[in-house]
Amino acid sequence: MSRVRAGLLSAAGLAVLLVATGFVAATAPREADWEQPFAIDAPLGEPAQGRNIAATVHDAAIAERVVDRRWRSGEGSTWVVVDASAAAVTSEIGALLGHAALVVGDRVYLASTRPSGLTLNGASLSIGVPTRGALLFELPADVLGDPAAAAARLELAVKADPRLDAMLLTPIDLTALPVLPEYVLDDAEWGER
């Protein structure tokens, strides 16, 4: 084999390897893909169940203000109020409603911890005995003008880091929700379905 031919072959081999590397790098699933939660549809009003979470999202509304016994929200926010119940399925050990988020387009809003009353956010879950309460999301006042508001989704999962575990997904059209001037928060109740 001449030296020129050997060089050409080596260059061609290298080029093939580079193309293959680029193809693999471009098409292989990334960490964010293969660590995704196991999504389970949970339409509004219907019970849904994942590995260790069973929940029903009963209703949702928009409120201009939220009050409880010791706290009152300020002006300038839009509150999305979700009425839901949640229970554990297989284990109560470490079973909390650790992830409650409302996704509007690219923005993720975690359930508010500002109210002083007991919400469903972070509630410890029992097997077969649901806890029912509110989840409150504080959004910018102009969120309803966002085109993505019509296709928002609620995410519920047991762990605060929901990767590789079941996650219940409830589509919510924020623009179609009733608007309340004020929402009075009642404490979440264990044993309410």
Add this chain to the structure above:
Amino acid sequence: MSARQQHGWWRRIALALALAAVLLAATVGITSWKEWTDYFGLRPTQPIPVDVAAEAEFAGATWQLVDLLAGTSDDVASIPEGTTMLLARVQVTPGAETLADGTAPGCRIWLASQGGAHGDREWNTAAQRPIGYVTSAGYEASCVPGATAPYTLEVPFIVPTEPAGDTGALSLVVEVPEQLPEHLRLALPAG
């Protein structure tokens, strides 16, 4: 390089290659063994089964299920409808050695079911739930580390009321952190 030279080169590095292969296998093996041993060693993976009401020596104490009371929501008004309250009582007798040096063990207790219609399940104590439950006089709500005398634990659980057989075999799990991965499984009477 001629074919003969190439053959000779492989022969010269054969021993080094073999050693590298052995080292690679040993590295993977030892690392995996260490990681998995740590993983399982810190979790309750080695149960010590104990028959109903039998005594068991564990963590420097003797453990025995002495009583199990059960009442459905028809009997106990303060628990949610469709549930059953189980009240388990466990006698804990620290051994002479742990009594002498004040090292009676602390513990964590939960209820487990195995092989039921709903698969294996685990319940936490319901003592903090709003069911109006108060630990009965003369009983302890949780383990007493450094106990100086025998005592009896009383732990309530709320489980769904189910047809007999659906729940599977119930047992009370006693976990002492220093004893992991070993833990006790005190069998509860069926039904």
